[in-house]
Amino acid sequence: MLLKIVLLLALVAQVLMLDNGLLQTPPMGWLAWERFRCNINCEEDPKNCISEHLFMEMADRLAKDGWRDLGYVYLNIDDCWIGGRDTEGRLVPDSKRFPHGIAFLADYAHSLGLKLGIYADMGNLTCMGYPGTTLNKVKQDAQTFAEWKVDMLKLDGCFSTQEDRAKGYPMMASALNATGRPIAFSCSWPAYEGGLPPKVNYTLLANICNLWRNYDDIQDSWQDVLSILDWFVRHQDVLQPVAGPGHWNDPDMLIIGNFGLSFEQARAQMALWTVLAAPLFMSTDLRTISAQNVEILQNPLMIKINQDPLGIQGRRILKEKSHIEVFMRPLSEEASALVFLSRRTDMPYRYSSSLGRLKFPSSRLYEAQDVFSGEIITDLNTKTNFTVIINPSGVVMWYLYPIQTLKLSKWKS
Numbered sequence: 001m002l003l004k005i006v007l008l009l010a011l012v013a014q015v016l017m018l019d020n021g022l023l024q025t026p027p028m029g030w031l032a033w034e035r036f037r038c039n040i041n042c043e044e045d046p047k048n049c050i051s052e053h054l055f056m057e058m059a060d061r062l063a064k065d066g067w068r069d070l071g072y073v074y075l076n077i078d079d080c081w082i083g084g085r086d087t088e089g090r091l092v093p094d095s096k097r098f099p100h101g102i103a104f105l106a107d108y109a110h111s112l113g114l115k116l117g118i119y120a121d122m123g124n125l126t127c128m129g130y131p132g133t134t135l136n137k138v139k140q141d142a143q144t145f146a147e148w149k150v151d152m153l154k155l156d157g158c159f160s161t162q163e164d165r166a167k168g169y170p171m172m173a174s175a176l177n178a179t180g181r182p183i184a185f186s187c188s189w190p191a192y193e194g195g196l197p198p199k200v201n202y203t204l205l206a207n208i209c210n211l212w213r214n215y216d217d218i219q220d221s222w223q224d225v226l227s228i229l230d231w232f233v234r235h236q237d238v239l240q241p242v243a244g245p246g247h248w249n250d251p252d253m254l255i256i257g258n259f260g261l262s263f264e265q266a267r268a269q270m271a272l273w274t275v276l277a278a279p280l281f282m283s284t285d286l287r288t289i290s291a292q293n294v295e296i297l298q299n300p301l302m303i304k305i306n307q308d309p310l311g312i313q314g315r316r317i318l319k320e321k322s323h324i325e326v327f328m329r330p331l332s333e334e335a336s337a338l339v340f341l342s343r344r345t346d347m348p349y350r351y352s353s354s355l356g357r358l359k360f361p362s363s364r365l366y367e368a369q370d371v372f373s374g375e376i377i378t379d380l381n382t383k384t385n386f387t388v389i390i391n392p393s394g395v396v397m398w399y400l401y402p403i404q405t406l407k408l409s410k411w412k413s
């Protein structure tokens with residue numbers, strides 16, 4: 001009896017762990033979905049349809065335009081790549097659009113110093129109606145992806161039941177582990193359960209997934225950025241503590257470079273996703289992106305903050321009546337990132353505050369660097385009044401660090 005229990009526990013423990021050591025900082029790269037969707041019309045739109053041609057062109061841009069060297073290394077396929085299953089039940093790509101196969105694309109990505117991500121669905125069909133990965137296919141599909149030398153799997157959850165997902169996601173984690181190939185695992189599971197406990201067990205997720213989509217798909221609009229942000233803020237007491245090295249909340253792709261965001265809003269999405277310790281998956285056309293958007297996405301200090309080794313997710317710490325909100329993310333070496341967001345729609349707003357009001361300890365003298373302008377704001381103690389000018393639907397972002405420990409007199413008397 002005891003032996004049976006021990007064996008059972010061992011089995012459960014094995015099934016529930018991913019433990020691949022990957023994604024100690026949030027993943028960065030490019031993901032096809034938001035910008036290119038399920039465009040399979042290669043006859044009329046050969047440059048933009050979901051095909052190996054598109055992924056090879058994006059791989060070239062990632063490698064040649066500075067992205068890879070800044071950390072944007074994942075080249076991720078989403079839905080609509082599957083052609084069917086072969087006689088042995090193995091997934092095969094659409095033969096017209098991916099004539100050389102996925103292993104070829106993985107080799108191509110690797111030859112450029114990139115990693116390849118692929119997409120499957122824990123259910124009867126993918127969200128767009130392609131063959132899904134039912135429970136009896138989990139092992140085989142994991143094996144296929146490993147043979148192709150894929151580096152990440154996004155497992156969606158359309159056309160499945162709650163019971164199937166509860167079995168299937170841990171089963172896939174275990175199947176990926178069993179392949180022996182380190183494959184980062186992105187789980188859409190919580191988004192299908194409403195994203196919150198008790199239906200979502202974040203302790204379990206952190207054991208089996210490297211990242212997970214908690215909430216709705218992003219669309220190409222500022223309204224969508226705000227609706228996702230608001231949901232993450234509303235539930236930050238639940239969500240903030242569950243993120244960390246190797247296991248991240250994913251508020252979905254960056255839409256910077258597309259059609260829905262103004263310049264200020266693009267900066268705002270970048271800053272907010274960075275304080276949320278979010279994965280930075282661009283979904284835009286890297287062949288035609290403007291220099292201004294490249295500058296936002298390639299800001300080295302921004303990326304350093306996003307990739308901070310402590311991996312602590314930030315929080316909204318203040319919501320003012322003036323419609324200014326302040327976000328803070330603790331960073332290594334006692335530094336922090338501060339984002340001042342304006343939800344106003346009138347004109348640039350002069351927001352005055354102090355580090356004391358933002359609850360920073362008074363035992364330090366601080367300095368800040370404006371993440372976008374590079375300007376240094378020095379000699380800040382917690383009583384110093386500062387003013388930041390925040391544009392409508394824009395942000396000011398500071399990288400703040402102590403420069404001196406102050407000798408306080410309070411212990412003397």
Ligand SMILES: *[C@@H]1O[C@H](CO)[C@@H](O)[C@H](O)[C@H]1NC(C)=O
Binds near residue numbers: 019
């Ligand atoms: C599989 O899991 C074990 C222990 O949980 C871990 O040591 C190993 O590195 C994992 N292998 C892969 C390929 O993820």
Ligand SMILES: *[C@@H]1O[C@H](CO)[C@@H](O)[C@H](O)[C@H]1NC(C)=O
Binds near residue numbers: 124159160161
């Ligand atoms: C999946 O397919 C099976 C077999 O056709 C069917 O019984 C089941 O209801 C389907 N599940 C969902 C969630 O569509």
Ligand SMILES: *[C@@H]1O[C@H](CO)[C@@H](O)[C@H](O)[C@H]1NC(C)=O
Binds near residue numbers: 016201202203204207
């Ligand atoms: C959540 O999952 C963890 C790890 O598998 C488990 O120990 C814990 O009991 C679960 N919590 C709930 C409320 O089910």
Ligand SMILES: *[C@@H]1O[C@H](CO)[C@@H](O)[C@H](O)[C@H]1NC(C)=O
Binds near residue numbers: 383384385
């Ligand atoms: C900062 O501003 C507040 C309110 O405007 C004021 O009461 C306070 O004296 C100022 N502090 C300093 C150090 O100037």
